Amino acid sequence: MKPARVVGRVMATRKDESLIGQRLLVLRLTDWNGCESSEEIVAVDAVGSGAGEFVFFVESRDASVALSSNPPVDAAIVGIIDGVALTEEPDGMDVYR
Amino acid sequence: MKFARVIGTVVATQKDDGVSRRKMLLIQPLSPRLQPSGDTHVAIDAVGAGFDEIVLFASGSSARQTVTTKDTPCDCVIMAIVDLIEVSGVIVYDKSKQVRE
Numbered sequence: 001m002k003p004a005r006v007v008g009r010v011m012a013t014r015k016d017e018s019l020i021g022q023r024l025l026v027l028r029l030t031d032w033n034g035c036e037s038s039e040e041i042v043a044v045d046a047v048g049s050g051a052g053e054f055v056f057f058v059e060s061r062d063a064s065v066a067l068s069s070n071p072p073v074d075a076a077i078v079g080i081i082d083g084v085a086l087t088e089e090p091d092g093m094d095v096y097r
Numbered sequence: 098m099k100f101a102r103v104i105g106t107v108v109a110t111q112k113d114d115g116v117s118r119r120k121m122l123l124i125q126p127l128s129p130r131l132q133p134s135g136d137t138h139v140a141i142d143a144v145g146a147g148f149d150e151i152v153l154f155a156s157g158s159s160a161r162q163t164v165t166t167k168d169t170p171c172d173c174v175i176m177a178i179v180d181l182i183e184v185s186g187v188i189v190y191d192k193s194k195q196v197r198e
Binding site for chain 1: 099100128129144145155157159161162163164166177179180185189
């Protein structure tokens with residue numbers, strides 16, 4: 001699983017039947033501190049995340065397991081991040097809230 | 098998934114039975130801002146996409162999850178035709194208006 005930030009959305013009327021009713025969101029990949037990279041992908045939303053949220057997602061075939069309809073997707077958002085505590089931080093404090 | 102533009106078709110008479118009678122399209126991957134990014138791929142079309150359309154494709158073993166590609170030797174499938182892309186509050190692409198920025 002990798003962290004990312006939700007930066008956009010995609011609408012598609014013609015799509016595979018298993019994707020009907022599912023939200024497709026544009027993600028910008030980040031590191032676990034929330035620092036954004038330039039890479040952007042599209043992922044299906046399995047948890048009800050929204051614009052600007054810090055999330056984590058699964059890739060490849062595992063992504064289709066995230067939804068009961070097993071759609072043909074290679075990225076799926078499976079969690080909304082509340083906070084990250086990196087043990088390397090000297091005081092062990094959260095770096096994102 | 099990534100965006101792509103359909104740039105051509107591929108015709109192959111001699112091919113694996115699993116991919117016979119499937120439409121194969123040549124696609125150019127794009128960034129969400131519709132700039133070309135990466136090498137072109139051949140994808141099996143599961144949604145009836147046409148030339149020059151902006152589509153979404155899935156790669157890897159997930160590509161076998163459509164009815165069209167079930168149990169076929171396929172690692173790239175077009176699974177949606179894009180109507181609208183919004184990034185950071187800006188509409189980057191609207192098929193109905195054919196606006197591309």
